[in-house]
Amino acid sequence: MFPPVPNPTTQLKSPKFGEHDLIRRSASTVTPPAQRQSEVAKLIDVSKCIGCKACQTACIEWNDTHPEVGVNTGIYENPHDLTPDMFTLMRFTEWENPETNNLEWLIRKDGCMHCEDPGCLKACPAPGAIVQYSNGIVDFVHENCIGCGYCIKGCPFNIPRISEVDHTAYKCTLCSDRVAVGQGPACAKACPTQAIVFGTKEEMKQHAQGRITDLKSRGFANAGLYDPPGVGGTHVMYVLHHADKPEIYAGLPSNPRISPVVEAWKGVTKYAGLAVIGLAAATGFMHYLVAGPNRVSQGDEEAAERLAGEERRP
């Protein structure tokens, strides 16, 4: 058995990572730490997943979100999509394998992949609304978020969702608050079959190899690890029985990449973007923004703050 996530502490502990460990900050320049922390990863073994939705429950309970009680529309996905209150979702696909004629019920836990090269962060025009720690966690900072929705456009996995309550973007934090005190994410702790495990990225890759060997012994010749290079690899990875066909798992992209639009824009002068968005929210202005160095001068930062400050004032 993979070692279980330990029980949480009730003692006050210093967090194991923080501002010092940022390697990226949206619309800003950061000085990366001299030494990068061990990269973490969550490994989701789709072949062990029983679709029980314990991950969804644990996520709701830990993060104190409050998704609505919906209706049945003839499917097992509930809620029907990711929402600002549902950071992770089991997606169910009934797939008849043409090679065996057997039905396979493919169940994939959807949610933020914590890309090494995060499209959301790169698309984000709001300084510090999205950050990436040296351990690989990509996190949203709600007080800096302006709700423009560019993170959704930048995300090759269609993950973030904008809240209609506070107009900011939400997604899985990889339970940064738990990881910060040496815990695993709530979903990984809860997962009854350890289809979700958590550890260093290296360890997760090793663990995945063992799983792939087992799957191959059961006739899944194309079993493999999903750690897509198009986004620099991810800090949430999948073991798939049919790694040659990720798209059969409810449309998992076979080669996810950051949109060329976002890539072109990655050097934008963020404060200008911020101002523009503030004035005319999400009107596709991204196209007009001029490519430039991915650095922001002290003066620019101050100007941005000033502009943003003015914008926020009623």
Added chain:
Amino acid sequence: MNMELSRRQFLAATGAGFAGTALGAFGFGEVETAHAEAIRAFKLVNTTETRNTCPYCSVACGIIMYSKGDLRKGEQAEIIHIEGDSDHPTNRGTLCPKGSALLNFVKAETRLKYPMVRRPGSDKFERIGWEEALDRIARLMKDDRDGNFVQKNNDGVTVNRWTTTGFLAASATTNETAFVTYKVVRSAGMLVFDNQARV
């Protein structure tokens, strides 16, 4: 933390336990930093832990309940979080979608808080005090037993049975409740007696 909970032998005993795993080996520096602005403060700090088992299915997963206030100190205790107990041999900290949401069973809006009575023909429940409710129930039971108790059958055999009031026992009460229930039900001579093993 209660005494039972402090005996965290499990992870150590299994060898490949926590200490040797990824979580212990992240290589986090000892640098003391303030919480990053994005990271929530850890919500279980200074809560009281109590070990329990999940009341749903018969796997009987170990759980830990985190409360504000400590019953053992005579305080009011409000449970604010429940998660799996990693020291439990069966569930190893995991919980299913029901078990993971136990907090909202404990705090469900439809938890019953007061004894209620519905009078014959009425279309509503009304509050009733415990004393009044229990007195009335005991009276109804006694009147029925006195009226319908069968001491001897037609052949003159002592049978001492009461079949006009029945008891359905539960499926999730403790063994101790089960036994005290057994004593009360059987001593009264009840035969209409079942539990939820079948459904």
Added chain:
Amino acid sequence: MTNSWTDIKNTDLVVIMGGNAAEAHPCGFKWVTEAKANRGARLIVVDPRFTRSASVADVYAPIRQGSDIAFLLGVMNYCIQNDKVQWDYVKAFTNAAYIVKDGFAYKDGLFTGYDETKRDYDKSSWDYVIGDDGYATVDDTLTHPRCVWNLLKAHVSVYTPETVERICGTPKEKFLKVAEMISECSTPTKTMTSMYALGWTQHSKGSQNIRSMAMLQLILGNIGVRGGGMNALRGHSNIQGLTDVGLMSNLLPGYMTLPTEKEVDFDSYMSTRGFKPLRPNQMSYWQNYKKFFVSFLKAMWGPAATPENHFAYDWLPKLDVPSYDVLRAFELMNQGKMTGYICQGFNPLLAAPNRTKLTASLSKLKFLVTMDPLDTETSRFWENHGEFNDVDPSQIQTEVFQLPSTCFAEDEGSLTNSGRWLQWHWPGGTPPGEAKTDNWIMAQIYVRLRDLYRKEGGAFPDPIVNLDWSYGDPGEPTAEELAKEINGRAYATVYDPSDPTKVVAEAGKLVPSFAALRDDGSTSSGCWIYAGCFNENGNNMARRDTSDPDETGAYSKWAFSWPVNRRILYNRASADLKGKAWDPSRKLIEWDGQKWSGYDVPDIAPTAKPSDVGPFIMNPEGVSRLFVRGMMRDGPFPAHYEPFESPVTNFVAPNVRGNPAARVFAGDFAQFAEPASQEFPYAATSYRLTEHFHYWTKHVWVNAVLQPEFFVEISEELAKERGIVKGGWVRVWSKRGSIKAKAVVTKRIKPLICDGKPVHVVGIPLHWGFTGAAKKGFGPNSLTPFVGDANIETPEYKAFLVNIEPIAGPVA
């Protein structure tokens, strides 16, 4: 469970049939995934639906609900025909060699002695030939034509793969694949585990479903070994405990039975419970029955139970019918023969079959008392909730008390899981409002009743006023006091009969185990199989030591497992006739020439020689039973019977309808649809979904989010045939009721071809009602027939007939 959840990791093959462990027991299912990941174990799922268990199976085989016996006897036949039998085990540890009486036979679906008017058998021929020495006659060569083995071989021979396909709708090649994988576990070094639940019990032949698999496991040598066994997953957290403690109409604690009125006195009661060994040297452990029975009576009535009054034997009520189970209770209510009903943590309005009948029955009561932590439909059966509970309160004269009880988080005590582990838990939260513990409520009712009898007298007050109630606070016995009472104590010092100088238990002390119990009134024990749970060593149920030498999965120092902390029942069968493990890599206990020892508490006297004493010590034979004599109402062998409502007639016995020995009340038979009914052409089944737990979690908004609304599941083919669309509304009706639901149209249900004709399956989950946080909805019990298993009256929830049609949805 004969084994435990953690032991499943030791298996080579998991067969999930009659259950859906991944959905209903996800964290126990973890040990299946562990066996798969670490041992390369394989998983077979046999189910009418492609469940979430099936989604991670190596082989899935569809089966028509209610045809499991045909399937399993087919596998047995396959094993026998292909010599896939663990012969040494079968010869030594089963009754294969026992000679059966000449009168016994099976023909046209019936065993000898059937009386159609009584729907019952004269079972006198269902027995062994008893020799002049008083022992059963055996033929160890298995050549005698009347030996159990040869009768079994003939009995199962009809269930060929072709016949199985015709009855079950399982494609022959799928069946053969399953049979082949199972048969490989007949070697001593390969083992299989059976995981089942209400998918097997909720049939009119539920007990025989389970017996079929138990017999197969015996033929393969898989009982008593690590990674093997018959593992009843069980539904609720303490339904094992509630049954162990005997909270059923005909039970006493510890699987002793209540007297019937034919047992007019103590001696006649004991005369049928002597359990003399049927073979030389056998232990026949029930010979100790009297010790456990007297100790129980002492726990009930303490000093008032004396040798002079036969320990108050007469104070126990005597049965005039086999049992007053929940079905009979509602039948009596419906006939106007009951006054009051008390429901403790049980919601029968949704849990018992034929809801129309239930509502009519409850409406005839004078009073109803409910005790629950959550609101229930039963406590509000009189309240109008539109189409979801269409009643007129003014016409219902029942007085209803709804008493609020604490929940797990607020009370203390032990629960027994399906692996027989008694685990203690502690309270951590303050109860809401005026909610009280169940112990308090029961004690308060009792004390009032007792005081009324003391004051007023009345009908035979003796058993009530003399009940032993010596608790510190008579108004609220503590969990600890009750646990000690269950364990038992010595009134006088108990000595070892083989060495009278040796003290087994001192006067006034808790007994160490049931070995210390006596039949002279010097000991008490509320539930003998639990003795040892709380003894002078302390509360063993509260133990939390996680050590597990050599990682066998036993965890012997975690909590307490009944009996006597044994983790695997019949574990002596894990070793051969010399006492050596069949599979050295899965050693459990072994004989060292002097005694038995190993990883578990031996299920045999520690010094019993392996060649003399059989492993099945509770049976007077000392061996297990492939032929069960007269102990089952519906036959000493299982036989295929159709459900009472079946889409086909019985292929192997066309004249037999349902289980011929099942009890059916007169009015209910008229409410069954005809076999192969045109009016109700579809085969329905009920089940749980992983997102919910029975009728509880609809009160938990988080679970209501995960599965908000009642639905039924049908195949794409049936949807097309009836013009039903995914997510559309449908009406489903049976001969007893009608419900509305959303439709989930899925590839996971496919029509089964039975005897050349397609059978469509309609799946009906059971979690909705008219209280709680989820959308209001219906349950399958609005549709299900009022009939139970022939032996234990578990309602036939898993196989019944319905019709279905698309309807316009409710106007929003």
